Amino acid sequence: MKKSWISFVAARFVSRNRRNSPAVLFSILGIATGVLALTVIIAVMNGFQLGFIENILEISSGHLRIENFPFENIELENRIRELPEIASVIPFRETSILVRGRGNNPRGAFIRGLPTNALELDQGLANRLEIESGSFDISTEDSIVLGAELARHLSVRVGDIITVFALAADENENLSYTVKGIFRCGFYEYDLGWAFINIDRAGLLASAEERPVLLIKLVNRWQDQRSITAIENILNQYNENYDFTITSWRDYNRSFFSALRTEKLMMFILVGLIFIVVGLNIFQSQRRTVLERREEIGMLRALGASDNEVRLVFVWDGFIIGFSGAFFGMALGLLVAFNISSFFIFLENLVNSIISLINVFTGSLGAQYFAVFSPTIFYIKEIPSRIIPYEVFLIFLFGFLSSLLAAWFASGKISKSRPAEVLRYE
Numbered sequence: 467m468k469k470s471w472i473s474f475v476a477a478r479f480v481s482r483n484r485r486n487s488p489a490v491l492f493s494i495l496g497i498a499t500g501v502l503a504l505t506v507i508i509a510v511m512n513g514f515q516l517g518f519i520e521n522i523l524e525i526s527s528g529h530l531r532i533e534n535f536p537f538e539n540i541e542l543e544n545r546i547r548e549l550p551e552i553a554s555v556i557p558f559r560e561t562s563i564l565v566r567g568r569g570n571n572p573r574g575a576f577i578r579g580l581p582t583n584a585l586e587l588d589q590g591l592a593n594r595l596e597i598e599s600g601s602f603d604i605s606t607e608d609s610i611v612l613g614a615e616l617a618r619h620l621s622v623r624v625g626d627i628i629t630v631f632a633l634a635a636d637e638n639e640n641l642s643y644t645v646k647g648i649f650r651c652g653f654y655e656y657d658l659g660w661a662f663i664n665i666d667r668a669g670l671l672a673s674a675e676e677r678p679v680l681l682i683k684l685v686n687r688w689q690d691q692r693s694i695t696a697i698e699n700i701l702n703q704y705n706e707n708y709d710f711t712i713t714s715w716r717d718y719n720r721s722f723f724s725a726l727r728t729e730k731l732m733m734f735i736l737v738g739l740i741f742i743v744v745g746l747n748i749f750q751s752q753r754r755t756v757l758e759r760r761e762e763i764g765m766l767r768a769l770g771a772s773d774n775e776v777r778l779v780f781v782w783d784g785f786i787i788g789f790s791g792a793f794f795g796m797a798l799g800l801l802v803a804f805n806i807s808s809f810f811i812f813l814e815n816l817v818n819s820i821i822s823l824i825n826v827f828t829g830s831l832g833a834q835y836f837a838v839f840s841p842t843i844f845y846i847k848e849i850p851s852r853i854i855p856y857e858v859f860l861i862f863l864f865g866f867l868s869s870l871l872a873a874w875f876a877s878g879k880i881s882k883s884r885p886a887e888v889l890r891y892e
Contacts, residue, residue, distance in 0.1 A: 784873020
């Protein structure tokens with residue numbers, strides 16, 4: 467008997483089940499809903515998490531840090547900058563300060579000193595900082611660039627003068643700075659507690675024992691160990707005994723990134739429980755189908771089909787259900803994920819239209835605007851979304867396999883049926 471009959475009979479079974487019972491449609495719809503929900507949720511979670519991670523790496527920590535670097539050796543710094551895996555190299559100083567604006571209440575902040583051409587040297591930093599007013603001008607000793615929320619808290623604008631009190635300096639004194647620019651990066655912690663000044667001026671705010679740190683950005687941050695080895699080879703070529711320390715982004719952000727990874731894994735598992743529920747539904751549906759088609763099974767066995775061949779008919783049922791549900795769910799999920807902002811705008815407009823109609827019919831004058839992510843509550847301008855290909859493949863695979871495995875286990879009783887007993891009274 468040729469194997470091509472298996473897929474034909476399976477398609478006939480699915481078609482007849484769809485007309486006679488809604489179980490097949492509900493199974494396909496359940497898998498599609500699970501794949502759709504998981505795709506959109508993981509895409510939005512990736513958008514938020516990767517946004518936080520990239521802000522931390524591009525603005526604050528970088529990919530590699532070299533402490534106790536000999537900045538007097540310009541040739542050494544240039545050789546590191548010329549490595550193919552290096553995207554940017556920039557020195558910086560940083561320290562904690564108290565800053566006071568127009569009011570009398572000082573505010574704690576974190577200040578970083580950079581070269582005057584920092585945005586030219588570090589394109590990643592330039593892409594992350596959105597200058598709301600003024601410019602990123604730290605060319606003079608008294609110029610400072612503030613985060614948007616910090617400037618709002620201090621009640622200052624571009625051109626105003628603020629007072630900075632150094633906490634770690636050897637001689638504590640008040641220094642005056644002129645606000646030359648106000649930036650926003652979308653990460654509330656940085657917008658509220660960060661400021662940038664000239665790296666030479668930053669030496670007055672830090673302890674004399676603290677030296678500048680060399681901040682390195684990589685073309686591919688996952689190649690950090692390879693880059694560390696290349697940098698160490700360059701440093702070891704010099705006869706001077708430099709007491710340098712190279713730290714990777716994996717080390718000084720380990721706890722935060724581990725928490726994000728755990729959060730994502732738990733969300734993946736919780737939403738993935740949908741597939742278990744759908745798989746049980748398919749299992750019960752397929753078991754019922756096996757019992758209802760005892761006559762067809764007996765006929766196929768009498769015509770020479772083996773137990774495994776008849777079982778494959780029902781496994782093909784699961785294949786068709788699983789593939790159809792996963793395909794349509796993934797198509798809709800990707801459509802929503804790539805247009806997530808438009809989707810929420812449509813949802814908000816729909817809800818607001820319903821609210822307006824209710825107010826018209828009830829005569830109410832207290833209509834309020836509905837927003838899924840209100841800017842008064844959430845510190846975001848738009849909903850981020852990131853699609854990672856291997857995660858999309860895993861979601862599709864989970865939805866597909868939940869149906870396939872359910873059909874395989876449900877058809878296990880086929881081998882126990884006897885054609886003679888089934889057909890005896892037919």
